[in-house]
Amino acid sequence: MYEIRYFIAAAFRNLFESKVTSLFTAVTLSVALGFVGAYLMLFINMKSALDAVSEKFPLTIYVEDGISRTQRDALEKALKSDPVVTEFGYTSKDEALSEFTGAHKGERPLIEGLGRNPLPASYDVRLKPDAGVDAATKLVESLRGMRGVDEVQYLQEEAGKLKELLRSFRIAGIVLGLGVLLGVVFISYSTLRLAVLAHKDEIEVLKLMGATRPFIMAPFLFEGVIQGVIAASLSLGLLYGLLRAFSGASALALLSPSGLSFLPVSVCAGIVLAGGVLGLTGSFFAFSRTLRM
DSSP states (O other): OHHHHHHHHHHHHHHHHTHHHHHHHHHHHHHHHHHHHHHHHHHHHHHHHHHHHHHSOOEEEEEOTTOOHHHHHHHHHHHHHOTTEEEEEEEOHHHHHHHHHHHOGGGHHHHHHHSSOOOOOEEEEEEOTTOOHHHHHHHHHHHHTSTTEEEEEEHHHHHHHHHHHHHHHHHHHHHHHHHHHHHHHHHHHHHHHHHHHHTHHHHHHHHHTTOOHHHHHHHHHHHHHHHHHHHHHHHHHHHHHHHHHHTTOHHHHTTOTTOOOOOOHHHHHHHHHHHHHHHHHHHHHHHHHHHTO
């Protein structure tokens, strides 16, 4: 326990002895890790928004204005008999107009100026969560061929395109993440190498006194961990501040009705842990290479 306290104290002493270098490193590392945090936050929010869109009324049937009662009965019978349909609800033209004007009060004069209700009646259909794409597509095609049906909007089709985009975003994020992580290791390596060189004489004295390699290395390893943890914490704080500052922007609200949500606690802990591990890795390579000189 005494040795650990000594190593930590030595690490903080090294940091304070080179304040400018330590501050520059912390800021650089925090910006780099901030990119990773920003990517994860966007990815999680995009996935959450996509799941919400896919689950809420993924299929809407717009019926013709002149649809007969017989045609409506046939349509409802087809929905009841299909195994992938869990429930459905009918919205009349008047109800659709009431909902629209309630949500868009500024558009009421425009609607009233038309002299008629331009909105169609519709059925909102909820499918089973485990409904296969083929079965759902087959249902959509059969509904589009029924009399009295004007259009069938299948949000899962759009969701499928968004999922493809999300997969591409994930791949790009992996490439970006690897690049950033390598950059973090390199920055930590460069900084800690300077720190080791600054204490080269002290290291030589310790070696002559019989100090073991782990004992000499430990303060620098702790210094790398501390730098990584501080940088990761700063990046999360900066990211949270930016999120709060722009949470009301419409661009962010497009991803989620309530705006973007911050990273889960587990992800934040993972970023802090990753910062410490990357700092440790950089300091290990820096010390190992310098000690061989």
